[in-house]
Amino acid sequence: MSRYIIHTFGCQMNKHDSERMAGLLQTHGYMPAVSDADADVIIFNTCAVRETADDRLYGQVASLKALKTGGRPEVIIAVGGCVGQRDGERMLQHLPHVDVVFGTHNIHELPSLIDAAAYGRSVARVLEGTETFASDLPTVREHAWHAWVPINVGCDNHCAYCIVPTVRGPERSRVFEDVVTEVAALVAEGVIEVTLLGQNVNSYGRDRYGQPRFAELLHAVAATGIPRIRFATSHPKDLSDDTIRALAELPALMPYLHLPVQHGSNAVLAAMNRRYTRETYLDRIERLRAAVPDITLSTDIIVGFPGETDADFEQTLDLYDRVAFDHAFTFIYSSREGTPAAALTTTVPREISQQRFDRLAARVRDLSFESNRRVVGRTQECLVEGASRKDRHVLSARTPHNRLVHVPVPEGRTAGAYAGTLQMIRVTGAHPWFLTGELDNDAV
Numbered sequence: 260m261s262r263y264i265i266h267t268f269g270c271q272m273n274k275h276d277s278e279r280m281a282g283l284l285q286t287h288g289y290m291p292a293v294s295d296a297d298a299d300v301i302i303f304n305t306c307a308v309r310e311t312a313d314d315r316l317y318g319q320v321a322s323l324k325a326l327k328t329g330g331r332p333e334v335i336i337a338v339g340g341c342v343g344q345r346d347g348e349r350m351l352q353h354l355p356h357v358d359v360v361f362g363t364h365n366i367h368e369l370p371s372l373i374d375a376a377a378y379g380r381s382v383a384r385v386l387e388g389t390e391t392f393a394s395d396l397p398t399v400r401e402h403a404w405h406a407w408v409p410i411n412v413g414c415d416n417h418c419a420y421c422i423v424p425t426v427r428g429p430e431r432s433r434v435f436e437d438v439v440t441e442v443a444a445l446v447a448e449g450v451i452e453v454t455l456l457g458q459n460v461n462s463y464g465r466d467r468y469g470q471p472r473f474a475e476l477l478h479a480v481a482a483t484g485i486p487r488i489r490f491a492t493s494h495p496k497d498l499s500d501d502t503i504r505a506l507a508e509l510p511a512l513m514p515y516l517h518l519p520v521q522h523g524s525n526a527v528l529a530a531m532n533r534r535y536t537r538e539t540y541l542d543r544i545e546r547l548r549a550a551v552p553d554i555t556l557s558t559d560i561i562v563g564f565p566g567e568t569d570a571d572f573e574q575t576l577d578l579y580d581r582v583a584f585d586h587a588f589t590f591i592y593s594s595r596e597g598t599p600a601a602a603l604t605t606t607v608p609r610e611i612s613q614q615r616f617d618r619l620a621a622r623v624r625d626l627s628f629e630s631n632r633r634v635v636g637r638t639q640e641c642l643v644e645g646a647s648r649k650d651r652h653v654l655s656a657r658t659p660h661n662r663l664v665h666v667p668v669p670e671g672r673t674a675g676a677y678a679g680t681l682q683m684i685r686v687t688g689a690h691p692w693f694l695t696g697e698l699d700n701d702a703v
């Protein structure tokens with residue numbers, strides 16, 4: 260029986276798509292391999308958002324040539340996801356030992372493309388738009404208790420730096436009932452947490468006239484009885500009062516929001532085509548905190564966008580402090596061919612971007628540490644994810660606010676016994692990126 264391995268890069272949508280690829284392959288009789296060495300099919304599910312990931316991918320795929328020339332010419336190498344969608348046929352020219360290139364819209368064709376390649380023919384096939392949502396395909400979930408549930412794919416926002424609208428296409432929402440039915444089936448299977456996914460979940464339903472919008476979807480998903488709901492990603496300009504109210508009203512909605520601000524200066528936000536100002540962003544945060552006072556907030560920030568001055572960057576630091584984010588993902592601007600910003604000539608020198616990045620990263624660390632220190636002593640119901648990556652005698656769990664907490668495995672028990680369960684955990688210590696705690700069974 261043939262074995263497959265999937266290497267996944269990039270965002271949560273890619274993680275979801277990889278689970279569907281695995282499901283599809285397993286229904287076609289494939290079994291998972293442990294490593295590249297025992298795989299008959301090696302799949303890369305790729306990300307095109309920043310150049311570094313892109314370069315690394317090309318390097319990693321190039322290095323597999325040795326596997327084929329070194330005695331295993333029959334191994335099939337397939338590259339899918341956003342780089343596959345972007346490069347299509349061109350990838351076969353650069354990397355002739357690749358057998359299959361596929362895109363973001365034709366995951367369902369993967370088994371037949373692999374079959375075609377098995378007859379010795381390299382194939383590159385990408386489609387222009389989504390016809391089949393990957394969520395309609397079989398799945399093999401990484402964790403039995405958690406499911407990614409896409410609600411819309413693609414993006415119509417065209418932020419000046421972003422390649423996503425090119426590689427994921429225009430925004431398309433899934434049918435309301437399909438999403439709710441899927442979550443209801445997951446509840447019946449014992450899933451504890453769903454993460455609703457989309458490049459811009461807040462605009463769910465906008466492309467389907469008369470269809471309910473995001474806040475209504477949240478209510479309907481909560482009504483299935485799913486214990487925990489998270490969602491990503493939200494665009495600040497589309498975060499409605501109805502959604503904020505849902506966050507306050509629905510106990511299953513976890514009190515955590517990832518709301519990418521990208522920059523703190525109005526001039527840069529306008530150049531990025533974000534279509535909000537720092538003032539409107541701060542207004543959203545104020546409304547959120549009025550509705551859910553202890554909500555945790557994380558964000559994405561880009562430094563070194565073309566034309567960014569020292570004063571612009573100071574505005575980013577200032578906004579970061581004003582919001583007092585609990586966490587942030589920070590990026591140095593990376594020019595992506597085909598995006599509007601790639602034509603801008605006012606590039607910021609690398610050393611300046613790096614210095615600004617380092618200053619911001621220090622701020623992110625300090626505020627994350629402060630945020631974590633505030634919850635020492637608190638007991639909350641947390642979802643145990645399993646053994647910590649570094650130590651199998653330690654459990655990793657998530658607090659409702661999405662903080663990572665490490666807890667010693669009780670004497671005589673194994674981490675596996677707790678994976679996927681909800682446990683009362685008392686926080687005993689704070690570090691910049693995680694908490695320490697202990698199981699607090701008396702609190703139940």
Ligand code: 5AD
Pocket residue numbers: 308309420421422519521559560561590591592593594595
């Ligand atoms: N350069 C740097 N960061 C980028 N992001 C998206 N495109 C780029 C780019 N060209 C960041 C944004 C986005 C996150 C997923 O990646 O902050 O929210």
Ligand code: SF4
Pocket residue numbers: 414415416417418421422423424458459494
């Ligand atoms: Fe990219 Fe902007 Fe769409 Fe997010 S909202 S995927 S940053 S274009």
